[in-house]
Amino acid sequence: MSAYPSNLWSIPLLVVIPIIVAVVVNFIYNRSRLIKIISIVSAVCLALIASLSSYGYHWFTGQPALRPETLTFTFDPGFPAWRLALEFYFGPLQQVMIFVMSLILIFVVAVASSGLTKRQGPYMSMIFLLFASAAIIIMVNDLYHLWIAVEIGSLVVAGVVVGSGTSVSHKAALKYTFFSALSGAGLAIALALILGLTGYSNISDAIRYLQSVNLGEMSIILYVAFAFFVLSWIYAGGLAPIHPLKSEVYGASFPHGTAMLQTQSKLMLVAIGIVMLQIFGMLPFVREVMLAISIITMMLGVVMALIQTDFRWILAYLIVSHSGLVTVGISLGTTEGLVGGIFQAVNDVIYMTVLLLCCEALYYFGGKTSTRNSLGLAKRAPWLGMAVILGTMAASGIPPFNGFQSELILIQASLKAGLPEVAAVILMVSVTTFIALFRAVYRLFLKPPETSEPVAEVKVPRSLYIGLWVFVALTLIIGVYPNIVVSFITPVAQAVSIPWYL
Amino acid sequence: MDPSELRGKRGIIAVIALLIICVGLMSSLEKLAGNVSPGISRIYNILAYLVAPNNIATWVYDWRGFDTLIETAVIYVGAVASALVIGRGVVQMKHYSEEAPATSPPLEYRTESLTVILKYLGLPAAILLLSYGIMVVTASSTSGGGGFQCGVIMTSAYLLAAIFYGKDNPIKFGKRFLIGIGAVGLGGYTLLGLPGFLTSGYWQYNVGADIWSLVSPTLHSIFGDPFRLSLYLQEGVFYSTPGIIPLINIAEAFNVVGAIGLIYFAFLYGWSEPPEDQEKGGK
Incomplete structure (x- = not known):
């Protein structure tokens, strides 16, 4: 039975x-x-x-x-x-x-x-x-x-x-x-x-x-x-x-x-x-094909994010780039690779939700998402400013946030599979993500506005703030205690992994 | 797309890719010819006579009935997406609008040029089509027809009448009515899985046919007896019931009428809404 x-x-x-x-x-x-x-x-x-x-x-x-x-x-x-x-x-x-x-x-x-x-x-x-x-x-x-x-x-x-x-x-x-x-x-x-x-x-x-x-x-x-x-x-x-x-x-x-x-x-x-x-x-060639697609996606996505001048489009390309991070782990096919890839998927959707909710909040402050604007929103909405910075840190793989844990597993898995070049690309994506995001965060949230026009009272829905902080808390909790997610993933990764590197 | 875009490197790459795909596919099909593994189909065919006399109905609405539900939902999604496309700007953010709503105007009709014969035959033809649709769905478990065909036939009647009579379409399917019909269809099909779930634990178990004896005889009778059929064969008389299959077909018909009707409605008559602040005679 x-x-x-x-x-x-x-x-x-x-x-x-x-x-x-x-x-x-x-x-x-x-x-x-x-x-x-x-x-x-x-x-x-x-x-x-x-x-x-x-x-x-x-x-x-x-x-x-x-x-x-x-x-x-x-x-x-x-x-x-x-x-x-x-x-x-x-x-x-x-x-x-x-x-x-x-x-x-x-x-x-x-x-x-x-x-x-x-x-x-x-x-x-x-x-x-x-x-x-x-x-x-x-x-x-x-x-x-x-x-x-x-x-x-x-x-x-x-x-x-x-x-x-x-x-x-x-x-x-x-x-x-x-x-x-x-x-x-x-x-x-x-x-x-x-x-x-x-x-x-x-x-x-x-x-x-x-x-x-x-x-x-x-x-x-x-x-x-x-x-x-x-x-x-x-x-x-x-x-x-x-x-x-x-x-x-x-x-x-x-x-x-x-x-x-x-x-x-x-x-x-x-x-x-x-x-x-x-x-x-x-x-034969399955791993190579899947890996090649994943690496190209990671690199193209992050490069495209770097040249965008709108917060929405920066996030759009980063989401694509980070999809490559997910698939690179799965493409490795090893237990560690699969754990890293699936863990990355879970982490990624959480910290990207933080950033997307911050982007949604911008609509309540006039809808300007272009990084050519200096809005100084951190002063008007300090909690929002703090959430976007924490979200950026999580997305860039900075400890102690969740993105760090999954990217670390991915880098270790790549090295263990004898692919240090893949590990290098993951590291590059991580650093470039920080640059692309922080540039936008600085212009929209941190840099004081160029004009001193009077600002109207803005009411952001409470649900948006609650959501933001629930997901920020999750990035931190999972970052400190990764096993609360990894323990769910490991049995599946062990069952479907392929020891290609042996 | 401008065919001239395919000249040069792009064209060469496209042709090579297509050639590779064609060669790969053709060689696969050639290898499969005569070597298709029957697999699970053998078992389905052995069991099929226990449910609906129409083997296809059993496959589509019993063995793979949940597949069909999701396929049905595809049509529903298509209708809702069409409404969102045609009624651009129906959904907007309260505090911010990037663009003003740009709803498509309805198509223009010129019904004056219709001949007298067409004008007077249009309505009977549409009524006949509607009746034929009903006939097809009621015989779904014994014939090759079904809910989908019924829905398509009935919406053809709606389209025919719209072509003949334009805005004065005698088949008065309104926007909200079609949404309601679609909701009854998809919702009904989905909820027909509930009796099996509550009694046997398996979603969409055919409680009327009950070929694995998982439910009480009472429930088996409630869903099975109204559709019981006797098959008179040389070997003797056999009884079977398609159980919930005819009901699923009816729900499917509702869904298809609602969904395809809504697509026709949106494209023919447009999809516009008054500004929300004027809706109830407000400002």
Whole structure:
């Protein structure tokens, strides 16, 4: 008997609740107070479910698995058996990722409902569907469903971006949607090839089948499937060479929307990256291809961030660059690399949320985000000034913040894998992040304004400040006690790691 | 895109990339020809007769019913995203606006040029299409039809009537009505998973078909008996029920009517909202 059930209660709720909320808030359309209550309560429920749930599987539609040796059906996931049902898994990694995402969701919906005009139903609907798509991708153990979730995720990203209602956001969404068609088709081809080769859309079953047969000449199919899978991975995470599209998406959305978009994107990168390692890990050149893409993304993102003159766009390119930090760890494929990559993803979404909420606060002070302005906001809003500086330190990997811990693990993992040049690039990204961010922080927050115009009283929503300080506290707590996250990640990293360097 | 952009290095790179993709894909398909592994399909096919007589309906709404729910949500997302695109500026920040709302005007209609025949045949044709849509969804578990087809047919009727009659469309699907229909559809489909979840622990377990005997006979009857079918074969008479599949199909139809109808509505009639401070006869 398996210790894990095949009908864990929490899994469907983590997917179904956001879908139902999306439908309801879209239906009530302009009743902003009701939308606010429903959204915040639901987001809190999702966080509670993720934190209180035990671990296990959920076999949607309640179909059992067939044990090949006895030809009997079983509902026990402990046996090696072919799954008839669509399988989701909720373990320690899923728990930490979904909990962090739901925490971000709470403050994103709180900030959005306070800051937006009344007709926010469709936009809020998109935010919840974004959560649902990411939750599915994190938990699903099925290739076909993974494809559908990536498809809906791409479309929802476009919805969140167009929700910002500017011509720039429309252009960004249109471009992104156009490329999503190519990427979605690519993933569909990849899964069709794997399905044709193995006959199983369940990822574990497909891997088990691949391990049990000698593919011989048929292994070319796996190479082609890998190529198409990489295309989808690049697209989902906005890795090079798609990075300009994703940066536009981040820069053109409301900052709170970007907080949710970058969370979805980074957690998708982790989930799809792990699937790629599991299916294609033993093919030659896989590590090299994944590493090359990651390093190019890191470097291009950070260089582009350096030349930006708008805080929003600096953050947009840094988010892309730091996606490369996440994938570099996963691409290393070793236990340490995976721990570093996944830990980086969790840390990254937290400190970037701090910076994005600070950027959102700028809208209340007149909406000037260009670094050509000297606003001296630290004097007008000292708590905000302090939060943005602490967020910058966390993003730059300065101790004792969380970014330092994950970047340290990544550097150690690269050195252990015999790749000191990768460690050097990580270090460079860290330093350059500090330069790019601090330049903007100095101009917008620290440098006194050039004109001494009288300033109007500004009321920033309390939810924004609470969110800021919750996430600043998290960067510090995780930085001092990294094991509270690493302990959740390590078992998964050990299970899927590939000892390439041996 | 200007084709001239593909000249030079870019064009060469694009052609080489396409060639590599084509060669890789073709060689993979050639290797797969005749060697496709049936895998799990064999087991699905063995079990399929226990649920709906239409094997595809069983695959789509039972074995892979949750996949279909998320696919259904894709259509819903498309509709909401279209509304946000056409109604640009519907959502704005309270204290800051980068750009003024720029809602698209509705398309212009010139219905005066319609011939008398078309003018008078338009409405009956639309009514026939609506009826056909209803017929398709009610026979979904026994035929190759279903909720999606029904939705597409019914929204075709709406589009046809809009083309014939413009703003005086006799099928009066308003914005809020379509949003409501879509909500009933997607919400209904999602919540049809609840009976199975509450009784067997498995979301969207087909409590009406109950082929694994996980629920009480009463619940099995409630969801199964209304759709029970008798199959008269040479080997004898067989009874089966598609259980919740017909209900899912109806919900799917609602969702598709709401979603595709909303897309048509937004593109045909535009999506504009009065300023919020004027909404209730305010300032």
